[in-house]
Amino acid sequence: MIEAPVQFGTPALEETLQRVAERLRERNIETIIVEDGEAARAVVLERVPKGAQVWSARSKTLQDSGLFDALHAPGEYDALRPRAMKMDRKTQMPEIRKLLAAPDYMLGSVQAITEDGRLVTASASSSQLGPYATGAEKVILVVGSQKIVPNLDAALQRIREYALPWEDEQVRKLGSSGSFVGKILIVEREQFAGRMAVILVRQPIGI
Numbered sequence: 001m002i003e004a005p006v007q008f009g010t011p012a013l014e015e016t017l018q019r020v021a022e023r024l025r026e027r028n029i030e031t032i033i034v035e036d037g038e039a040a041r042a043v044v045l046e047r048v049p050k051g052a053q054v055w056s057a058r059s060k061t062l063q064d065s066g067l068f069d070a071l072h073a074p075g076e077y078d079a080l081r082p083r084a085m086k087m088d089r090k091t092q093m094p095e096i097r098k099l100l101a102a103p104d105y106m107l108g109s110v111q112a113i114t115e116d117g118r119l120v121t122a123s124a125s126s127s128q129l130g131p132y133a134t135g136a137e138k139v140i141l142v143v144g145s146q147k148i149v150p151n152l153d154a155a156l157q158r159i160r161e162y163a164l165p166w167e168d169e170q171v172r173k174l175g176s177s178g179s180f181v182g183k184i185l186i187v188e189r190e191q192f193a194g195r196m197a198v199i200l201v202r203q204p205i206g207i
Contacts (some may be wrong), residue, residue: 008162012145023117027189030197037065055080056107061206106136112155119187120155126183139196144205
């Protein structure tokens with residue numbers, strides 16, 4: 001593991017941000033650097049056509065940027081989350097899985113980006129990991145620069161010691177028994193040019 005504590009909520013230095021963007025591009029992941037959540041929202045909405053089929057988890061990054069509300073505004077997009085939420089979890093799980101497995105546009109974030117450009121995402125349900133990896137036609141990830149870490153060890157530490165405690169607290173407030181790390185996805189490289197884009201935000205956003 002890493003020897004010294006990592007300031008997981010601290011924005012990255014500009015030179016680090018630029019270097020990480022280049023490493024991501026070398027891994028066939030389009031990368032755009034923006035200043036704040038408002039700018040990220042504008043860039044994303046330019047890329048998602050009105051009426052397009054979209055799915056996203058309730059990401060704090062998307063909420064903080066206003067993207068979650070924009071994507072779920074009535075009549076704007078074919079948002080899959082509201083449709084899935086209306087379906088019966090006891091009797092319609094096969095239909096729900098199929099509905100969410102291969103959206104046209106998948107929106108979300110990650111818990112960490114290593115300085116050499118690997119994207120690291122953890123999830124309890126893992127419902128977003130399949131679309132991230134291969135199911136979605138297009139993947140757009142909005143990521144605050146505070147999520148940049150030196151290496152994979154630091155990425156896993158950030159997940160377990162920083163992101164998970166926050167998520168656990170949030171779900172317990174809703175009456176759940178708590179959260180956990182179910183599965184972890186590491187994106188080393190994107191196979192298809194133009195499929196995956198990362199919007200790197202200079203200012204901290206999300207957890």
